[in-house]
Amino acid sequence: MPRRNKTSQAADRELPTIPEDLIAHFVKGPMTAEAVQDASMAFKKALIERALGAELGHHLGYPAGAERPAGTANQRNGKSAKTVLTEDGPLRVDIPRDRDGSFDPILIPKHERRFTGFDDKIVAMYARGMTVREIQAFLAEQYGTEVSPEFISSVTDAVMDEVTTWQARPLEAMYPVVFFDALRVKMREDGVVRNKAVYLALGVLPDGTRDILGLWIESTEGAKFWMKVFNDLKTRGTQDILIAVTDGLKGMEQALNAVFPATTLQTCIVHLIRNSLSYAGWKERRAVAAALKPVYTAPTVEAALAELASFEQSEWAKKYPRSPRPGVAPGIR
Template structure:
């Protein structure tokens, strides 16, 4: 076997040490080691030492070519051995390509976790000693496109989702040299085994009946069956699209938003009693009790004009807000509001604030999709079912 031999230029290394330029020392040592390692690989491939005559020889040496390699200490230049038939290939670059892939994945991870492009370029420069442009980081994120697209189009017909939560949030996007507002539609669901799953994402111009209907059609085209309950806020276009697209499905108005709408219409003073009775209504354990407590409240305060607007809201939206009472008590805390979806939206918003304005709609879909995938994997997939 070929022995590794190093011919060190002691004057260069001594000068580097005396001047405390340790990076130069590391680079010099790496160049010597890697060049010698590649030389050994060529000897093993040829099955012959330099100038050796043997019948086992597979090919002949054919000089070297230079190639750069970027490592943690910076960029180094290596002499890569060649053979005449060109079939020899060193493993050095293949091995270090894994490091480069790990670096690329780390950069993507930083972007998904809300690190700005400028900070990513600075971190990479500190790690590798080489600067990368912001455009390079941006182009790198485009590698997420096929992954996010496959995730967003995956089939939904293998699992039944009895409960679906939907909501929209707004972001800023550049479009034809203008900054416009766009709606991001997100759908989250609970399986029959009470496991959380993010099932839908779309970016559209605004929140409307047509946009919501199109969003639901996309989910159904992927195999989504009509759920038992859809939980959302009280957007009129959303309500209408649920009725049209999911025949036989009940709509659950977000309990938290509904109570907030009622409380906002109450006077700040002299309303302690009615506030306590409203709390009593929504803490009822049975559907009979919740209706009874509501009627008692309406009867007691119906003649007081100070509470007229609040009571009107309560009466009008009451039935849509207690649909969760038709389901087992153990699951009710998880389906009576969109709080869990709003927490997910906050996670998306945390990353979106770093960017502030997306360069285009596709970049928004890409980053938000990658964020949702990451959240699903790190949060929902690692949690146990909500109920046993």
């Protein structure tokens, strides 16, 4: 059974700090933050448990569901629950056990309660398209040079099955709202760390349930790329999207009209507010944002127009007149 070296040094290693601007880009409101958190934790749990099962299969010499080889006394012996601390908070996972107790997982060692580094692997593996060579490279880096290629293959094969299933899982027939956005993440490609855009779709169901529908990576965005995204959603079962919320991603409107012609395309409120505030002085932005809040929190279109008319009578409207286009917030031109 391969072992990790320098365990004590790894345990004392300081965790990297997430940049504040990345957090601000990810968390735009309670809905989006909660959805990303829940989906990330659920996806992480499934991957960890699948990888641990593959580790035990390598340790025993035969995979789950296969007949135990003759002369092999050791076998699977259920699972035990364990709570580990991750960057996103505590996560409860089921650790597989063997009969004679000789199985010591590499991914989450015995008596280990902290789990680090897996978040980056999930994003990197998915963004790289889940090729065997690239996934093996990342897991090899995490496990260490002493891990055999056979062991890496047994783990990556199981992880690939889980991710491929997630990528192709069926979707709901209708989503009232789907948010589309792009995240900038650092990825190692050909030995060089580069900034890459990972595009995500966050769907909201009628009962308020939120789910990440998919993640896609592309060097350049445009109508062709968004056609691929929308066709992927449609192939997996989505027939209608009432409102698509975005921040003006290139080529989206053209592709959306082609695949989901009845869908209303709406600019994200956060970006509308930022556009409005960009015309105000830095020291006055907080006050202008507070004055605009009744407009974008209004429950109906009529109420929003009434609040906008009220804003036009304020001192801020005189200092920062709105666009002549009807229904456009002050400062947007």
